[in-house]
Amino acid sequence: MTTTAVPLAELVGRVTKVAGEHVRRTDDEAAFPVEALDELRATGLLGLLVPAGDGGLGGSLADVLETSAELGRVDMSLAMIFAMHCQQVAAVLAHAEGKLRAELLPEIAAGRLYLGSVTTEAGKGGHLLTAESAAAWRDGGLLVDRFAPIVTGGRHADGFLITMRAPDADADNQVSLVYAARDQLEIEQAGGWEPLGMRASDSGALRLRGRVPAHQVVGRHGDFHTIVTTVFGPLAHLGWASCWLGTAAGALSRVIASLRGSRGKTDLSSELLMTRLSRSRQRLDTVHALIDRARHVVETAADLSVPKVQLLINAVKITAAEECYRAVDELVDAVGMRHGYLRDSPTRLEQSLRDLRSAVLNYSNDRLHLADGRLTLLDQEVRFA
Structure with a gap:
């Protein structure tokens, strides 16, 4: 259960009300639900999983699933945006250490960090356990040069968790998960988004280039x-x-x-x-x-x-x-x-x-x-x- 004084249902209700006002338009226009994301930020729901001691709502997996279902009743695109963000937050909570964890958790809890997921690659789709693009060391940091054909909400994310082949890897199954803030990257929109459904998820292709500090790896390299x-x-x-x-x-x-x-x-x-x-x-x-x-x-x-x-x-x-x-x-x-x-x-x-x-x-x-x-x-x- 969340530790906020405001019941979770009330916070979620604020978001679904806003989402319901815009769902027809966002579907018609294939437009990202910016207004609903703003309400997710304002309610603290982007920090649902972040412990109360780190400024978050201290929610559980059950809370995430319940919230995802309630959002899905109104707008499945918004629900998937939220659920995938929580997946990224859970990875940070379970595997990020030291400086990176200390940098990210307050930003997530405050609603300033909506996390995008960059795991797809041309030729392998969403297969998670291999990577073609490799991270490389340069000047003590990690070079990122990554094309992804599908990035849910990527044009609106404040930061990204990116899968890449580990530096000096011997095989394509030695994959690292690297965090990159939006202002650490050059982001090029590499494709449009005009799908049958899930139109408001704005999941078009992106190319990401930049260099990030060495500590911005989640977990161990290659693991x-x-x-x-x-x-x-x-x-x-x-x-x-x-x-x-x-x-x-x-x-x-x-x-x-x-x-x-x-x-x-x-x-x-x-x-x-x-x-x-x-x-x-x-x-x-x-x-x-x-x-x-x-x-x-x-x-x-x-x-x-x-x-x-x-x-x-x-x-x-x-x-x-x-x-x-x-x-x-x-x-x-x-x-x-x-x-x-x-x-x-x-x-x-x-x-x-x-x-x-x-x-x-x-x-x-x-x-x-x-x-x-x-x-x-x-x-x-x-x-x-």
Whole structure:
């Protein structure tokens, strides 16, 4: 639980109110939700995970997942922006040391540091455990020269956590995580952003160049795989899944409100309608239960790298990506063309469906199934986390 005197729900409500006022426009224009980000800064929610002793809200993983879901009910782009920022903050908390930690935490807590994630590369996509671009030493600092085809919110980030091949690395799997402040970089927009969904995430390509002090490495050089196992993987999959769940739950809620408000015009005794509503809700309850179980395991397991835990974490992502999309797709069928397919419907199913179509592609489910097949062979006894 957060340690702020203001309840978390009230802080989140301030952000969702602002987001709701702009969500139509940001989707139409593929515009970053600047106003909602400003409210995330003002409420201190960018520092949700930062301990109270460092000026933050002292929140938990459960708080992050709950907040991500609530933001997703209104705007999935905003929810993903928030969840990915919290993933970066969690990496700093768990693995940054000394001077870097002391520099970053007060800025995050004060809402002055929105962190962007630079992990994608041309040719390898979002695969985290290898890197083509290498950091190099120069004048006691680290040279950064990095192209990334997808950087969520990158044009608006105050700083970046960047994956690069470690200096003097012998192999492409010796990856380092380097922090760079915006004013330490030359940033070139290298591509536009005109997607089907997730339009407000402004995730276009960037090229980043600059030199950063040697202490701005998170964890040990070449040891990013440890950060992936302990932070990036769990926080990404549980955080994304919570965003998707919130988006689908918001869609179902708006559909129910529409149906209840149209008594006399809609046949609420329709068995087909009731069955589709039931199936949609069942899918969401399944995802919710899986997220909650995985959160408990992540918080209590002694070793997150064992196959049964990795399989559970991956199952959260795969299942949520598929089931949340299917839940909304069924709702489109349930309410028909006028309320399910048209852009001006108050149910906003059309936008939710477009946004959720990205879920299986956001670190591809196919890639995760390949990894899970190998992990399954390592767990002969089929024991569950």
